[in-house]
Structure formats: C-alpha cells, structure tokens
Amino acid sequence: MQIAIVGLAGSGKTTVFNTLTRGHAETGGYGGVTLNVGVVKVPDERLGRLAEIFKPKKIVQADVTYVDLPAPPASSEDRVGTEELPADHLARLRDSDALLHVVRAFDDPSNPHPAGTVDAARDLEELDLEFTLADLAMAERRLERLTGSGRHGSPAEREAAEREEVVLQAIHDGLEAGRPIRDLGLDDDASKAIRGFRFLTEKPVLVLLNVGEGDLADERALIDRVAAGYGHQHAMVDALSAKIEMELGELEPDEAAAFMEELGITESSLDRVIALSYRLLGLVSFLTAGPDEVRAWPIADGSTAVDAAGVIHTDLARGFIRAETVAYEDLVRLGSMGEAKKAGRLRSEGKTYRVKDGDVLEILFSR
Numbered sequence: 001m002q003i004a005i006v007g008l009a010g011s012g013k014t015t016v017f018n019t020l021t022r023g024h025a026e027t028g029g030y031g032g033v034t035l036n037v038g039v040v041k042v043p044d045e046r047l048g049r050l051a052e053i054f055k056p057k058k059i060v061q062a063d064v065t066y067v068d069l070p071a072p073p074a075s076s077e078d079r080v081g082t083e084e085l086p087a088d089h090l091a092r093l094r095d096s097d098a099l100l101h102v103v104r105a106f107d108d109p110s111n112p113h114p115a116g117t118v119d120a121a122r123d124l125e126e127l128d129l130e131f132t133l134a135d136l137a138m139a140e141r142r143l144e145r146l147t148g149s150g151r152h153g154s155p156a157e158r159e160a161a162e163r164e165e166v167v168l169q170a171i172h173d174g175l176e177a178g179r180p181i182r183d184l185g186l187d188d189d190a191s192k193a194i195r196g197f198r199f200l201t202e203k204p205v206l207v208l209l210n211v212g213e214g215d216l217a218d219e220r221a222l223i224d225r226v227a228a229g230y231g232h233q234h235a236m237v238d239a240l241s242a243k244i245e246m247e248l249g250e251l252e253p254d255e256a257a258a259f260m261e262e263l264g265i266t267e268s269s270l271d272r273v274i275a276l277s278y279r280l281l282g283l284v285s286f287l288t289a290g291p292d293e294v295r296a297w298p299i300a301d302g303s304t305a306v307d308a309a310g311v312i313h314t315d316l317a318r319g320f321i322r323a324e325t326v327a328y329e330d331l332v333r334l335g336s337m338g339e340a341k342k343a344g345r346l347r348s349e350g351k352t353y354r355v356k357d358g359d360v361l362e363i364l365f366s367r
C-alpha cells in the first residue's frame, strides 16, 4: 500500500513526510526536486494487549509506504504540467493507492507564500485542477484512439472497446465539468475497465491542512470551512502543524510532553493522520497471534478469509481448509484462546467468510 504526498511547492510536503516517517529529508529548498520514499508502521494498540497474552518473540505492525513528490509545474495552453514530471515521479504518483494532499495554511513572514496571501481553499483547487487536466488529457488521447481506429478485432474485443469508450466518455464529461473521477460512483465493471490508466482523480484523497504553530486553536474551524467547500466522495479533510509535529518527533518523550503542554495541545496529530490515511485506503487489519509473533495485517475491507490467508502466504490460500476466528475484544476479555473456545467465541470460518477489522485468525491449511 502506497500513499503519495502531493501539494504545491513549499506547502510542507517534505516536512509532513519527515514527520510521518521520522525521516530527515531536506526541507525548504523551494520547489524541491527529489523524491523521498519511507515506510511507516501503523500504530495499533491492540498488538500490545495481544502481546501480554501471547508473550511473542516479536510484534509486527502493518505498514504503509509514503512517497514525497515535488509539485508538478503549472499547466499552460499547450502543456499539461503533471505530465512533465520526471518519468519515475509520474510512475510513483500513478502507482499510489491514495493521495495525501498537503495544503499550506501557515503564515510565515520569513517565508512568504509566492501568491502573496495564504488561502488554503485556493491552493487546494489549484493542484486539483492540475490533476484534473492530467486525467482529461489521458482520457482524450485514449478516446481519440478508440474512435479513430474504427472497429477492429473479434466481437469480444469490439465489445470491450465499446464498453471502455462509454466509461471514458462519462469520465471525460465529468472532468470537463470539474468533477473528479472519485465522485462519479463508477461500478466495479467500469472501474475495472479503466484500472490500467491509474487516473489521479480516481484515487481517494486525504487533504491535510498544514496550519501555523500559532493557529492550532483555530484548527477545527479551518477544517470545517475547507471541508464544507470540498464535498467530494472518498475525500477527507484534516489538519496538523507539520513544523510542530516534526519538532515533537525529535524530542524525548518527557520533553515532548512538556512542549505539548506549553503549546496547549493534548495529543499529537501524527497517529491520527496515519490512522486516517489507513482508513481512507479502505483498509482494515486482521491479526495473528502466537508465541513467535503478534502481527497486524492490512487487508481491503470486505476481503474474505481466503484473501486473508493469501496475504500471509500464497500457500495458505492454496491449501486453505478453514480459519479459526475470534474477535479481538472477545479474546482480550476472556484472556486466552482456550477460554475463548470454552465460551464458544472461537468460530470455524470457511473460505467466503468476510474478515472483520480486529479478527484474530489462525489459518488451517494443507500443504
């Protein structure tokens, strides 16, 4: 699972990246050109509780990869800015499962906004427009090819091409009217027909307002204001002060606590942002527990027991017999697998069982 951090130049992308990954990539070189990649462990307090029961040798958290990308150049009459990104950057962007869109909301006289004023809604719209133009150009090119080539191939191929054309035309018309693809409510067949294009406005997005260190008290009002004007599907709006979070991340725990008290904040936004981006991806975690390891595994919401087995290892999916399943809450309340079984809370589930967040699974399989 990969999330691309996008945003206009100087919005704080790399600072957010450093915060999330506890990294030290260089910030502040206006209009950065480097690509940063980092892996983040998803915090999950259930693992600690399970570890108390199983006393495993290790604990393994689910992880998500974050990619920090430079802003695309602005589009003009005859060029689409996003398509001018270096090929490897564009590939990373298209390959990502979701976007984390960092928007500058901090004012800083020593680092003035190039537009002269700070206006989060304006900046948000500006980059969204770039991605809309990139998708539109792609849809147009493909539509031209489909209509220009006439109808070739077998009946099945012609039918597939017609279906693709209908979906692309709907996408094209939507984009022209300013509607991102994520708003179109495409059904599974339509999504599948266009999967190969990896459209940017189809990806779910978490808008992250990067607020100034003096504006934390007004954070909620700002989120509400921006969210009210951003009524898109598969989109969420949240805020953090990237600069403060980065500084907090560099402190020892007791120093961090003192600093937070000074700032008048009770919790770091970091865990919340990681958890939100995880949810945004439509991910839930199932858990495995034993004497060797206690582990959280990311899986798409709605996946089946055999899908879950395949996430652990393809052999487990191939030889799947059944999944011994207990809900995390039941297991923790009853204290052990044995007690869960006695209480009738340990279930044997088959291949098509839909795994729920927090299910503790043991997959039985034949080799």
Ligand SMILES: Nc1nc2c(ncn2[C@@H]2O[C@H](COP(=O)(O)OP(=O)(O)OP(=O)(O)O)[C@@H](O)[C@H]2O)c(=O)[nH]1
Pocket: 007, 008, 009, 010, 011, 012, 013, 014, 015, 016, 026, 027, 028, 029, 030, 031, 032, 033, 069, 070, 071, 106, 107, 108, 111, 210, 211, 212, 213, 241, 242, 243, 244
């Ligand atoms: N005051 C303040 N400054 C910030 C904040 N976040 C980022 N900055 C500063 O803004 C400048 C740009 O931050 P970066 O994280 O490099 O922004 P970026 O989006 O990665 O920039 P490019 O990669 O150059 O497009 C740096 O000097 C940061 O220190 C913030 O919350 N408050």
Ligand SMILES: [Mg+2]
Pocket: 013, 014, 015, 027, 028, 032, 070
């Ligand atoms: Mg940067």
